[in-house]
Amino acid sequence: MNKRIEEALEELDDLLNEVKELGEEMGYSEEESHEGSVFTVKTPFGKFEVDLEDYETKKKLAKDKVNPPKFSLGRQMTRDFIGGEDQMDFRYWNNNLGSLIKLHMDNFYSSDDLVKEFDLEGKMETQATYANIQLGDTGSQRFMQSGYRYYERDGERFATILSKDQDGDQRIVFITTEEGRGLELLDELEDDFYANGPLNGAFFDMSYNFMKRSDMVDELLAWNPAIRQQLKKDVLDFLRLMPILGERGLPNSRGIILSGAPGTGKTMYAKSLAAESETTTILISAEMIQQRHDVKSAFKLARRLSPTLVIIEDIDTAGTVSRKFTDHPILGEYLQAMDGMESNNGVVILATTNHTENIDPAISDRPGRFDRIIEVPLPDKSQRKEIIQNLMRNMPTKVHGGKAIDKIATNSRGLSGAWIREVVQTAMIEAISSDRNEIEIHDLENGLEDVLKRRGMAYKSTPVLNDNGKRHNEVSVI
DSSP: OHHHHHHHHHHHHHHHHHHHHHHHHTTOOOEEEEETTEEEEEETTEEEEEEHHHHHHHHHHHHHHHSOOOOOHHHHHHHHHHTSOOEEEEEEEOHHHHHHHHHHHHHHTTTSEEEEEEEEETTEEEOOEEEEEEOGGGOEEEEEEEEEEEEEETTEEEEEEEEEOTTSOEEEEEEESSTTHHHHHHHHHHHHHHHHSTTTTOEEETTOOBOOOOTHHHHHOOOOHHHHHHHIIIIIIHHHHHHHHHHTTOOOOEEEEEEOSTTSSHHHHHHHHHHHHOSEEEEEOGGGOOSTTHHHHHHHHHHHTOSEEEEETTTTTTTOOOTTTSOOHHHHHHHHHHHSSSOOTTEEEEEEESOGGGSOHHHHSSTTTOOEEEEOOOOOHHHHHHHHHHHHTTSSBSOOSHHHHHHHHHHTTTOOHHHHHHHHHHHHHHHHHTTOSSBOHHHHHHHHHHHHHHHHHTTOEEEEEOTTSOEEEEEOOO
């Protein structure tokens, strides 16, 4: 059969050449006109039309039947399943985001018919490869990381190939018979992922690592009543009012800065609000900003998942948003992200800083970027006492209150919550070192004395020898 087709093609080409030669011998010339790919040719024997595009297509199909192209087993199986030539479209994501999108595929295509799932090792069919991903409070979930899936939906057949490359990026390929259809399917999947996927209502960082919303934060935190009330109004109540503000055409975005000395509980305040709000929360910290556009991408994600709470830890170092330390390439990103061309409707930003003076005024001194700066002071005596009592509840001890705790709270004036936790931890180490199973009051007293000494050393100028053997002062940080 293949040989006969090949011979017929050769005969057709020969016939066309003979017609042309005969016309030239009889003194006739050809006149051609065309519209698109259709050519009209006038010859001594009459007029005929040739669609060159159609001719080339049929010629290619005929040649493919004579000498069929050799495909890999996977591609040939896929072409057989979809019933025609394969059109492939694909997209890459970083490891964690791509894993989440692959996980969401199970929900998104749950109503479609999964005809077949498999993978290939050479020419042998094997089972698809699965992996696990942590989703914070909901625990670990399993998803297909690499392999083939064949789907059918309302008479349409399409295939997906899932894989992970050497750089750790996740890849999804859609295969259909219609050019561009794979891109449509990719867009459908992504749109539904952001609308209904596992990121909605979750607490995660810029790298898509999920975090647990812990009620234990409040147990370790001694709230300043005035700050609690202000944050309730500016964050929790504002999140609830967002739909009403939007309906009335009012801005429904807000920015708050928590400012105070290290260890005063600013990040714990933020995490407590994240636990209480139950809204989508994105955490940004300095070490997560690896390159330009990271901030832009985080805010774009926040807008897409709104309503969203964005927590920026140590904004004075998260991207170095100060003209004092750099030519501030990230500063422009923050400015653009917070009130650029795209509105941050539905986004509340809660930033923390140890040094308000390091934040560029372009960010801190303009409504719409940050509307309020809340100072978080060192804990007063009642707060220090509450912190100690909260910590001691989880320790092996009979010391839970009374004059003993009151004395420690009085003598720990000027200590932050972080240093007070260090007092209790040092007391625990003191008890264990003395072969005792319980913390006693003198352990707390010794722990406080040790911490006060160490805290003083943190800011004390310590004489050391330089390379020339001469003494000079160097700051020792504990």
